[in-house]
Amino acid sequence: MVERRLIYALLLFVVCAVAFLTVNARGNWEFVLWFRGTKLLGISLVAIAIAVSTVLFQTLTKNRILTPSLMGFDALYALLQTALVFFLGGLGFAQLAPQVSFFTSFFFMMLASLALFGTLLGQSQQARGEDMHRLLLTGIIFGVLFRSVTSFFQRLIDPNDFVVAATSSMASFNSINGDLLLVSSVIMALGLIAAWYLRFDLDVLALGRDAAINLGINYKQRVYVTLVIIASLVSVSTALVGPVAFFGLLVSNLTYHLFPTHRHAILLPAASLLSACVLIGGQTILEQLLNFSTPLSVIVEFLGGVTFLLLILKGRSR
């Protein structure tokens, strides 16, 4: 049953992709297809990265409300951008080569996530069951810290530069940099292959630590590997389009709802397809059909935020 739904999701994705490429296309077809194709690839990559990282994160934390952005990733991204503006000035920041900006973000994001894992792994001798909670607490505290430092920097820079910082710390699905697509495709492909390889173990990890160990899973190592996958996926997507706080939550819960299964062999591709459909379909409708000026990220985040509230009110945090 869920397998069939996966096929429907794939068909929907194809429809969205074709619509994205062709609706309102005029003039030089070769140019239009190349231009839109690049954008399609970028949006799909980001969509899949967000979906897979969120599902993995929620499996590890046995929770359906928390997302990687809770670990302070979006806050770190905002901090990095603001810091760049602070040190380079608004003009210097605008002149920065995209690769430099990307790798700066990517590098620091990886570093920060490894620091988080350090706290996770450093206390292996502790009583059991605490690991995940400590990680989450660390993430929340880092998030608050990053935000405070960001606002501190923003007070220091001059108002014109502040505008540059403020816009680049908000997600934009419309301005994905084509130059970065190749390198981020490679990083993301590696992460996705690893996640697929782990799909059965992930099913067991969702049972919790003790059950997973009882069933012969090398728990600590698997959690570590999964966290590294999450970190690289989130880093790439955040560096490509900026922080997206609630979209992952929207997509993962939509997936759990439409695909009622515990099997990651279904959940991972399903979440990826749904995520891509929402972003590509949404972008097509907004841009081509409605001629909307509201960025898609605003609408998606609004829907995600509503989902978040509904989940909290319904008390279905598990």
Next chain:
Amino acid sequence: MIDIRSVSHALHGQTILSDISVQLPKGKVTALVGPNGAGKSTLLSLIARLQPLQKGTIEVDGLDVTQTPSKQLAKTLAILTQSNQLASRLTVADLVAFGRFPHHQGRPTVEDNKLVDEAIESLELTSIRHRFIDEISGGQRQKAFVAMAYAQDTDYLLLDEPLNNLDMKSARTLMQRLGSLSAQSSKTIVVVLHEINYAALYADWIVGLKDGRLVANGETKYFLTNETIEQVFDMQADIHDVGEHRFVMHYR
């Protein structure tokens, strides 16, 4: 045999187990008894490598639990822990099927599915096999988790308070099943029990823990004396012989 040698354990500077050495006989049912907080669950979790062993050694069937690959141990030993929370929304059948994971690593065979069905039937869960775990009663949940350990089909089975939440009949059926598992399939079963009379009837061997120490250990009929009960539980109770069995009249 489960061979426990000089095992000590401490958490946050507090001693939980001190210098436990005991051998749990192969192919028998061993009951682990003692007051709340005696360290029974801790001892089981150390045997099942759920916590790192701080001091001493534990061997299960000659396999050192700290050295043997976890994958291999999962085919030798299964544990039912005292509290079980799930993240995913699973049906009873899904949960029980996980018991076969050590044998197929995610790709179940026909044989695996057959053993899952058998486990479901033997715990009388057939009528609720497609219900979700978070939508059934506590006792039914407990049975589902027991069935999962059962489906793992290991030579060694550790059960931490498996009778929690079970009604009289289910409790009796489960204890009978454990008895026949050891008698007929020569499985080694270690079970934490609070009702000493279940131990009296179904266990071959009883181990008594108190304050993290081993205070009594022996064949069932030798264990069940006024002195031992007093030593382990700090309470007096009459002992009655009914037929060939001993009962501890601890209700009053």
